[in-house]
Amino acid sequence: MKPAAFDYYAPSTTEEALAYLDQFGYDAKPLAGGQSLIPTMNFRLAQPSVLVDLNPIVDLSYIRPHEDGGLLLGAMTRASQVERDPLVAERAPLVHETMPSIAHPQIRNRSTMGGTMAHADPAAELPAVAIALNAQFRIRGQAGDRWVSVDEFFLGMFMTVIEPSELLVEVRLPPMPPRSGWCFREIARRHGDYALVGVAAMVTLDGGNQCDQARLVFLSVEDRPVPARRAAEMLQGQTPTAEAIQAAAETAATEDIDPGSDIHASASYRRQLAKVLARQALTQAFARARGVA
Amino acid sequence: MSNLKTITVTVNGKHYTRDxxxxxxxSDFIRHHLGLTGTHVGCEHGVCGTCTVLFDGESVRSCLMFAVQSDGHEVTTVESLGDIDNLHPLQxxxxxxxxxxxxxxxxxxxxxxxxFLEENPDPTEEEIRDALAGxxxxxxxxxxIVDAVKLAAENMAVQS
Amino acid sequence: MTKKYLGQRITRNEDPRMLTGQALFVDDVEIPGMLHAAFLRSDYAHARILSIDVSAACNRPGVVAVYTAEDMGDFWKPGPLLVPAPRGIEGAFFHARTQIPMARDKVRHVGEPMAVVIGESRYLAEDALADIVVDLEPLEAVADLERALDPDAPLVHDDMESNLGSFVPQRKGDYEAAREQADLVIQRRIVIDRGAAAAMENRVLVAHWDAKSQEMTIWDTTQAPIPLRNGLAGMLGLAEHQVRVIAPFIGGAFGPKIMMFQPEEVLLPWATMKLNRPIKWIEDRRENFVATTQERGQIHDAESALTKDGHILGVKDVFLHDSGAYDPYGLTVPLNSQNHVMGCYDIPSYYSELKMVFTNKMIVTPVRGAGRPQGIFVIERLLDIAAKELDIDRAELRRRNNLQPDAFPHNHKIIDQAFAEFVIDSGNYPATLARALDMIEYEKFIKEEQPALRAEGRHVGIGVVAFIETTGVGPYEGARVTIEASGKVSVATGVGTQGQGHFTAFAQIVADQLGVDVRDVHVVTGDTAHFHWGTGTFASRGAVVAANAINAAAKGVRVKVLKLASKVLGAPEEELELADGMVRVADIPDQSIGLGELAVLANPMRGAVEPGSEPGLEATDYFGPQYGATANGTHAMILEVDVETMMVEIKRYVVVEDCGTIINPLILEGQVHGGVSLGIGNSYYEQLVYDDNGQLLNGSFMDYLIPRSTDMPPRIEIGHEVTPSPLNPLGTKGAGEAGAIPVPSLFAQAVEDALYDYDLEVLEMPLSPNRLFELCYQKGS
Amino acid sequence: MEIAGEYVFHGPREEVWDLVRDPDVLSTALPGAQKLEKVSDQEYVGDMNIRVGPVSGLFSGKLLVSNEVPPESYTLTVDGKGGPGFVKGTGDVQLVDQGDGTTLMKYEGDMQIGGTLASVGQRMLDTVSRSLIRQGLETLDKALQERVAARSEGREAKVEAPTETEFAAAVAKDMAGEALSSRWLWIAVVVVIAIVRGAVILTSGRGG
Structure with missing residues (x-):
């Protein structure tokens, strides 16, 4: 299992990287953490003729506070950096909670924020979390930057709005409103495996302890992370009682998602897991929003 | 072989320049070009962890990196730990x-x-199992192995 | 002999080398000028080969040669039948269809080699594989065992009338009569699917023909270096002494590495002679999934006849055994299944039909457990169902049917894998059962803890399962023990080592015989240059057959030491003792001589060796058991099922094992732990999923799930019973496979117990959360 | 692997028939199809450079049309081979004129997938094939509508291959209003592509 040959470029600036991408088009692949790309290459299922290694671009690795209370994460920030960062724990506790579920430390030490998003694996955790957090993505081309909302970013299995000549350079996480709660849950066959189903939940309560906003996003159920819109609508303006949560979880599992089957889980088993996880995650998120968990 | 790149990499404190x-x-570079065969290869798709080495001090799967990426970096392999007559406390x-x-x-x-032990000198059994899961x-x-990690943590605490 | 080391928790001699990365594995072998091989393997499970065009591949820079079956000429021939079929069973037949080095007319399973590229690097050789153009006519494949026996099923082997490769009926007593008398007859269909051995090290081979010295050296991840050497020498037209096979440290084997001759093992030695350059082949993980042998697939139609007080009157079992595309290993696996159905119980009548079936899937040969887990699964499931039907406690039902300690030797009166009558040498089954129940606090759990947990809505179940393992079969092993001038001892034996701690366990035996420090005993295993005779490491036999050969050889040396020392020290032999590397007169510590000094005296530079004696303090001896020793044990576990997600967590795991005399409890426990982890894999994680067309759907570590540290119980608690085997001087029985054998049946029982309110009957293995969900929520699907 | 379902095409049956039998339309509608040649009325051969995210591979394939009852039904047999493996399948396609200017397509087929594709791509096979069937066919439906519009406007239909991203984006946008539980139509060529593309997925690690 050895990869096919390719030309290798290791630019030290984003501009240089973009120039290579522009030059080689579809033949080139940007190499971020490589934790999905390289095994695919080892199986010779991916055979890019050019790799543009982004790892030397040190400018793309950072975690910065945004003045609005949110966070800016450089695309080449490693998962393990995110995992250990106190600012992330404080300002984006959902991200902090999610990190240990992502594969294993050896993978997280290489895997990057931008790479995970751009790879757009529907079983990956962070894309679902990004949707729950209403993230924004800064995409850079030779003509300049554009911002894309997370709701428009993921198009399908391994597909995003990033053109081959562009790079995702930054992820912006907006601040969490007061009286918000969060939870990430997933069920995998073994610790660190891709989840059979996972869910990221963000909820905000209003002054009357009713649900002001809920975002519930599933992973590993379709060809991209799937927000449970109907379930969220059901919760809005409601008091998040156990019954309301249960009803929302059931709606999420039956109406909001259309899961597929594979050798590990049938569609109906996935729906069952989605229901259970949604209930657990919402319960925990609302408890946190109330400050009781 | 065409298309060669010259790299300089520090492995276990020693500098190597290779094309x-x-x-x-x-993983192949470490084993077959440098002859450091203590690092093994079990799957080449990043699951088994057999090929784990330290890259700039952090554990990585060496089958999921290219040798060219180590240019200017530091790699640490099992050969850097103790030797046969003087084992590292973990060994x-x-x-x-x-x-x-x-x-x-x-x-x-x-x-x-x-x-892991540098970061968690006194791990619980559960933390150890999590750390081994990769x-x-x-x-x-x-x-x-769990027993060994506990024992190592105890012994290393006494020594430090 | 003093027992300073035998039975002690001695840390391993081999560990420092392994821990520092200094142990030699086959892939570590680097020879100047070495080439690398990559195999073109079939993507189709069944297809006729119309043509193979290698011209483009040959022309790729860096490619030295590309070979297909055509190029092999007369050297191309089917491999040997490693284990012949048993004779003398009425009505039995067996068709040998052994594997071939490369497919010539048609391919019979995905992964079968069709061509090999030999190039300057593995990278280049893999590049060239894409240049080979194969024209194939796909044929309908048969993957399903029952489908394979349909009259209109496609034939795996065109020259056969059907895919039925073998039929072996065996009977003891009169089952039909027993059935007539029975109060209860239980009939069930039981399905067990395939799993992989998945050693962490894939297979690796280096073949080096040195034309000048006319010597062939082969480093191979084999469990059987000596038979491999002998066979290859014959095939290559070389004398056995021209061929040296080295099995250095092996990164786990678990069965498939005993298989020979694997196609690659035939091709590389042939190609190195043609090219006169050393060649290495490293199997990669994807190849390991499609080109290394597998096990376990069987379908049983089983029934048991019992009295109302739970005594088994008889068992009947008609089963299909999936052999895959070829049957080079004979009937070892299904015979083991057939044998182990009677397990540790007194079963007066037994009728069994074994039907071995060819399918378009990878070949089946033993994997840790080798047919035994299936047999145990059948009987233990039948007992569990009977216990429910008769409302008798599960443990009590087993107690009632156990063979009693005075029953040995017990003849099960059918033919076993060694083609002898299946006789159990010794054991104390009620004791292991009682001990396991005690350790897991069975009564307390059933009466107090479980009802309380159920009242809380939790689904926590307990399982208790007993089993036997036939081990330590013949024919023989040998060893040579030598005391060297340094006073250190060297030991050479033919079996290979794949992690079982032979370098330590064998050293312990020798150290005790010769009174030396265990660290001063240097053991060589798996190098044909060091020892000429032997068979290999399989069937849990190292600590039985090889260890007793080593013990015998060490005793031989001891005799020589005493004889010579008696002369040198001027004291009668019976007054001498061997300790601390010396021979000394028991009462007079000053009157002594070091073993090294004695070794020099035994190999004099001047003078003469006495007529009728041999130089040196060295002895070679062999051991061949009368028949195999049978180990036994009881496992118990408590697990919890989350009924919302069907995720299972093992809370407690207890093993009571009896492998006779224990050489090294530390190593033994390690063997048990490893076996249990494979068993847990076989129960809940590991399943090789094939589709109807013979395609393997989970050929990677991403989808084939080996238990991780977090999937194991928090602790495997181990208790030992010791019933030494009367069949060998050390009293040992094998323990290598035991851990894996009862786990699927145990898991099934505990899961059923946990899901008491779901009316669940587990008649298949492996399970998965998805499958449990189907069984509990979608009955009938 | 069994594939079955139905889908409503926004155009008359004859147009749909012409469309699915036109290799030019198919090859432009599907990114990566490098050529799709009509060898005879019943046989097409083609090369496709299949790409799903990082995954790509060159496939050559053969497509055979049989049991043709224009414009009602036909049987398709496909046979594609490439480095990552092979795809082989047969499917029956039925077109039903719904009387309101739309056409219902019913399809039923069985697909064999082999090689690396089958052995390491299972995690996403179902998801990707569904996703790509959807994308490919939405694009075809668009081409159909363009043809219909062009005809009514008396101009030449413009069939232009979208970029892969545009392709996906357009589909995703269309998707937003669709009921998620509906099933998507199927044409054998597309399914071959979809499955070949879908099957080539793996990955152990995370993040790019």
Whole structure:
């Protein structure tokens, strides 16, 4: 299992990287953490003729506070950096909670924020979390930057709005409103495996302890992370009682998602897991929003 | 071989300059170009953890990196730990607790555990099992490895 | 002999080398000028080969040669039948269809080699594989065992009338009569699917023909270096002494590495002679999934006849055994299944039909457990169902049917894998059962803890399962023990080592015989240059057959030591003792001589060796058991099922094992732990999923799930019973496979117990959360 | 692997028939199809450079049309081979004129997938094939509508291959209003592509 040959470029600036991408088009692949790309290459299922290694671009690795209370994460920030960062724990506790579920430390030490998003694996955790957090993505081309909302970013299995000549350079996480709660849950066959189903939940309560906003996003159920819109609508303006949560979880599992089957889980088993996880995650998120968990 | 790149990499404190093809996996470079065969290869798709080495001090799967990416960086392999007559405390604990059977996965476990124990000098059993989860072992059922890590943590605490 | 080391928790001699990355594995072998091989393997499970065009591949820079079956000429021939079929069973037949080095006319399973590229690097050789153009006519494949026996099923082997490769009926007593008398007859269909051995090290081979010295050296991840040497020498037209096979440290084997001759093992030695350059082949993980042998697939139609007080009157079992595309290993696996159905119980009548079936899937040969887990699964499931039907406690039902300690030797009166009558040498089954129940606090759990947990809505179940393991079969092993001038001892034996701690266990035996430090005993295993005779490491036999050969050889040396020392020290032999590397007169510590000094005296530079004696303190001896020793044990576990997600967590795991005399409890426990982890894999994680067309759907470590550290119970608690085997001087029985054998049946029982309110009957293995969900929520699907 | 379902095409049956039998339309509608040649009325051969995210591979394939009852039904047999493996399948396609200017397509087929594709791509096979069937066919439906519009406007239909991203984006946008539980139509060529593309997925690690 050895990869096919390719030309290798290791630019030290984003501009240089973009120039290579522009030059080689579809033949080139940007190499971020490589934790999905390289095994695919080892199986010779991916055979890019050019790799543009982004790892030397040190400018793309950072975690910065945004003045609005949110966070800016450089695309080449490693998962393990995110995992250990106190600012992330404080300002984006959902991200902090999610990190240990992502594969294993050896993978997280290489895997990057931008790479995970751009790879757009529907079983990956962070894309679902990004949707729950209403993230924004800064995409850079030779003509300049554009911002894309997370709701428009993921198009399908391994597909995003990033053109081959562009790079995702930054992820912006907006601040969490007061009286918000969060939870990430997933069920995998073994610790660190891709989840059979996972869910990221963000909820905000209003002054009357009713649900002001809920975002519930599933992973590993379709060809991209799937927000449970109907379930969220059901919760809005409601008091998040156990019954309301249960009803929302059931709606999420039956109406909001259309899961597929594979050798590990049938569609109906996935729906069952989605229901259970949604209930657990919402319960925990609302408890946190109330400050009781 | 065409398309060679010259790289300079520090492995276990020693500088090497070599010409490599970009597609050469770091694991193959370490084993076959540098002759450091203590690092083993079990799957080449990033699951088994057998090929774990330290890259700039952090554990990584060397089958999921290219040798060219190590240019200017520091790689640490099992050969950097103790030697046969003077084992590292972690290696000693592995021997003491019978954490080795066929020995094929062992280097990967050791290299995953070195940074883990630095960060968590007094781990609980649950933390140890989590830390081991990125490495597969087919022989031991992990129990003696868990015992070894506990023992190592105790012994290292006494020594430091 | 003093017992300073035998039975002690001695840490391993081999560990420092392994822990520092200094142990030699086959892939570590580097020879100047070495080439690398990559195999073109079939993507189709069944297809006729119309043509193979290698011209483009040959022309690729860096490619030295590309070979297909055509190029092999007369050297191309089917491999040997490693284990012949048993004779003398009425009505039995067996068709040998052994594997071939490369497919010539048609391919019979995905992964079968069709061509090999030999190039300057593995990278280049893999590049060239894409240049080979194969024209194939796909044929309908048969993957399903029952489908394979349909009259219109496609034939795996065109020259056969059907895919039925073998039929072996065996009977003891009169089952039909027993059935007539029975109060209860239980009939069930039981399905067990395939799993992989998945050693962490894939197979690796280096073949080096040195034309000048006319010597062939082969480093191979084999469990059987000596038979491999002998066979290859014959095939290559070389004398056995021209061929040296080295099995250095092996990164786990678990069965498939005993298989020979694997196609690659035939091709590389042939190609190195043609090219006169060393060649290495490293199997990669994807190849390991499609080109290394597998096990376990069987379908049983089983029934048991019992009295109302739970005594088994008889068992009947008609089963299909999936052999895959070829049957080079004979009937070892299904015979083991057939044998182990009677397990540790007194079963007066037994009728069994074994039907071995060819399918378009990878070949089946033993994997840790080798047919035994299936047999145990059948009987233990039948007992569990009977216990429910008769409302008798599970443990009590087993107690009632156990063979009693005075029953040995017990003849099960059918033919076993060694083609002898299946006789159990010794054991104390009620004791292991009682001990396991005690350790897991069975009564307390059933009466107090479980009802309380159920009242809380939790689904926590307990399982208790007993089993036997036939081990330590013949024919023989040998060893040579030598005391060297340094006073250190060297030991050579033919079996290979794949992590079982032979370098220590064998050293312990020798150290005790010769009174030396265990660290001063240097053991060589698996190198044909060091020992000429032997068979290999399989069937849990190292600590039985090889260890007793080593013990015998060490005793031989001891005799020589005493004789010579008696002369040198001027004291009668019976007054001498061997300790601390010396021979000394028991009462007079000053009157002594070091073993090294004695070794020099035994190999004099001047003078003469006495007529009728041999130089040196060395002895070679062999051991061949009368028949195999049978180990036994009881496993118990408590697990919890989350009924919302069907995720299972093992809370407690208890093993009570009896492998006779224990050489090294530390190593033994390690073997048990490893076996249990494979068993847990076989129960809940590991399943090789094939589709109807013979395609393997989970050929990677991403989808084939080996238990991780977090999937194992928090602790495997081990208790030992010791019933030494009367069949060998050390009293040992094998323990290598035991851990894996009862786990699927145990898991099934505990899961059923946990899901008491779901009316669940587990008649298949492996399970998965998805499958449990189907069984509990979608009955009938 | 069994594939079955139905889908409503926004155009008359004859147009749909012409469309699915026109290799030019198919090859432009599907990114990566490098050529799709009509060898005879019943046989097409083609090369496709299949790409799903990082995954790509060159496939050559053969497509055979049989049991043709224009414009009602036909049987398709496909046979594609490439480095990552092979795809082989047969499917029956039925077009039903719904009387309101739309056409219902019913399809039923069985697909064999082999090689690396089958052995390491299972995690996403179902998801990707569904996703790509959807994308490919939405694009075809668009081409159909363009043809219909062009005809009514008396101009030449413009069939232009979208970029892969545009392709996906357009589909995703269309998707937003669709009921998620509906099933998507199927044409054998597309399914071959979809499955070949879908099957080539793996990955152990995370993040790019």
């Amino acid at each position: 490599v093809e970009p597609r050469l996996l770091l 000693e604990a592995f021997m003491e607790a019978h954490a080795v059977q066929c020995g094929f996965c062992t280097s990967g476990f050791l290299m995953s555990l070195i940074p 490495n597969l072992c087919r022989c031991t059922g992990y129990q003696h």
